[in-house]
Amino acid sequence: MVVKVYGPTYAAPKGVVMCLIEKEIEFESVPVDLSKGENKTPEFLKIQPFGKIPVIQDGDYTLYESRAINRYLAEKYKNQGTELLGKTIEERGLVEQWLEVEAQNFHPPLHKLVLHVLFAPIRGFPSDPKVIEESEVKLLKVLDIYEERLSKSKYLAGDFFSLADLSHLPFGYYLVNQTGRENLVRERKHVSAWWDDISTRPSWQKVLQLYKYPV
Amino acid sequence: MVVKVYGPTYAAPKGVVMCLIEKEIEFESVPVDLSKGENKTPEFLKIQPFGKIPVIQDGDYTLYESRAINRYLAEKYKNQGTELLGKTIEERGLVEQWLEVEAQNFHPPLHKLVLHVLFAPIRGFPSDPKVIEESEVKLLKVLDIYEERLSKSKYLAGDFFSLADLSHLPFGYYLVNQTGRENLVRERKHVSAWWDDISTRPSWQKVLQLYKYPV
Numbered sequence: 001m002v003v004k005v006y007g008p009t010y011a012a013p014k015g016v017v018m019c020l021i022e023k024e025i026e027f028e029s030v031p032v033d034l035s036k037g038e039n040k041t042p043e044f045l046k047i048q049p050f051g052k053i054p055v056i057q058d059g060d061y062t063l064y065e066s067r068a069i070n071r072y073l074a075e076k077y078k079n080q081g082t083e084l085l086g087k088t089i090e091e092r093g094l095v096e097q098w099l100e101v102e103a104q105n106f107h108p109p110l111h112k113l114v115l116h117v118l119f120a121p122i123r124g125f126p127s128d129p130k131v132i133e134e135s136e137v138k139l140l141k142v143l144d145i146y147e148e149r150l151s152k153s154k155y156l157a158g159d160f161f162s163l164a165d166l167s168h169l170p171f172g173y174y175l176v177n178q179t180g181r182e183n184l185v186r187e188r189k190h191v192s193a194w195w196d197d198i199s200t201r202p203s204w205q206k207v208l209q210l211y212k213y214p215v
Numbered sequence: 216m217v218v219k220v221y222g223p224t225y226a227a228p229k230g231v232v233m234c235l236i237e238k239e240i241e242f243e244s245v246p247v248d249l250s251k252g253e254n255k256t257p258e259f260l261k262i263q264p265f266g267k268i269p270v271i272q273d274g275d276y277t278l279y280e281s282r283a284i285n286r287y288l289a290e291k292y293k294n295q296g297t298e299l300l301g302k303t304i305e306e307r308g309l310v311e312q313w314l315e316v317e318a319q320n321f322h323p324p325l326h327k328l329v330l331h332v333l334f335a336p337i338r339g340f341p342s343d344p345k346v347i348e349e350s351e352v353k354l355l356k357v358l359d360i361y362e363e364r365l366s367k368s369k370y371l372a373g374d375f376f377s378l379a380d381l382s383h384l385p386f387g388y389y390l391v392n393q394t395g396r397e398n399l400v401r402e403r404k405h406v407s408a409w410w411d412d413i414s415t416r417p418s419w420q421k422v423l424q425l426y427k428y429p430v
Contacts, residue, residue, distance in 0.1 A: 049360045050320060063308050065315035072308035093278050093287035100280035103318060105265060145264045 003073075007032035007039075007053030008211045011170040012066045016054045017211065018166055019070040021203040023081035029211070066170075067099055070163050084163045091158060098156040098164035101142075107171060109138035113181070114174045118215055136181070143184055143191055150190035154197075165198045173199070178215065218288075222247035222254075222268030223426045226385040227281045231269045232426065233381055234285040236418040238296035244426070281385075282314055285378050299378045306373060313371040313379035316357075322386060324353035328396070329389045333430055351396070358399055358406055365405035369412075380413045388414070388423075393430065 003020060007013045008029045020027045032038045032053055039051045048055045048064045055064045058076075063069050074084040086092045113135040120127035149156060156164045176182045176195065185195050198204070218235060222228045223244045235242045247253045247268055254266045263270045263279045270279045273291075278284050289299040301307045328350040335342035364371060371379045391397045391410065400410050413419065 063312055065312050068311035068315045071311050076304045089291050096283035096286045097278055097280050100283045
């Protein structure tokens with residue numbers, strides 16, 4: 001069964017594509033052009049009522065929200081490709097914990113930073129220096145905790161690569177490559193080594209080769 | 216093994232307590248007084264570096280982030296109490312999807328609304344009418360999508376109660392009971408029936424009986 005993935009030129013869906021590649025799942029992509037409002041058409045809202053990407057279709061099964069999709073793929077295709085959820089219930093617990101840390105602590109300030117540094121000039125809304133500064137301060141504190149954690153284990157959930165690490169790539173890429181703030185990663189020895197490790201995985205390199213970032 | 220749960224007087228840990236009750240797991244609570252900064256002591260930061268509650272300890276295994284804790288409990292104690300993750304991989308996928316919707320779409324505007332309507336006067340920071348209005352508009356749109364979903368299935372992930380529903384209770388309680396905005400729920404027939412169903416579960420009633428809300 002070939003899995004359809006919607007919108008892979010954008011950031012969040014790239015994490016799903018990486019997961020598909022790590023799990024050795026055949027997939028095909030369905031382009032969605034946000035600038036043309038293709039995520040707000042009645043047809044699209046039928047499969048994703050919030051008008052967001054990514055969405056996948058695995059046969060007649062439709063699922064949205066990138067982290068939920070990746071958990072589903074990692075579970076359904078447990079016996080092939082990279083194990084992304086840990087081997088025990090305790091390891092999976094830690095994968096879930098760090099997935100939540102990514103979603104609740106890492107992503108929100110990074111998302112704001114990317115919006116105001118990178119997208120404001122392009123999309124023509126005002127960039128707010130106060131939001132940028134506050135977001136950067138929050139992100140610094142989060143990365144200090146990551147530095148401590150990664151001094152004790154190679155990856156976030158332990159000494160194994162997991163969905164928790166993978167989830168940092170789509171927006172982490174913006175942080176390191178397109179916001180002029182690579183130093184936030186490079187000034188932290190263990191975060192820097194971790195970033196190099198996960199971002200040079202063949203699966204992520206393949207994602208970048210298949211689908212360029214929109215900016 | 217008795218599971219220790221930190222901070223159950225506050226909102227998010229109440230979801231964990233409900234999960235413990237649904238799963239028929241023995242637990243004991245460890246009080247954490249945020250107003251005294253007990254979540255920022257060196258001892259506490261050793262088990263939760265971000266200084267947040269809840270945290271659980273299950274023997275020598277420590278875990279934080281409420282949604283991660285609940286997934287762990289539901290998986291480890293799969294064979295007892297209520298099944299909270301669905302019976303198949305596809306059902307679990309939908310539980311995960313709606314858990315993410317709660318975390319990404321429902322919770323952020325509701326959290327802002329509660330902060331500015333309820334906590335601003337108590338904690339002495341200024342309540343921002345613009346934030347309140349924007350949050351309410353966002354929440355309205357989310358609840359419209361819930362109304363549509365709940366017209367087709369009894370619960371969010373399907374015709375079974377799951378972690379996705381449970382996750383809405385700790386802050387949903389504030390919305391319905393303490394922000395003067397119960398109408399947001401009551402004006403939507405299916406959301407209203409769903410709210411009555413999940414909030415009258417004996418497990419949630421037991422939580423409210425054991426641990427009052429801080430405000």
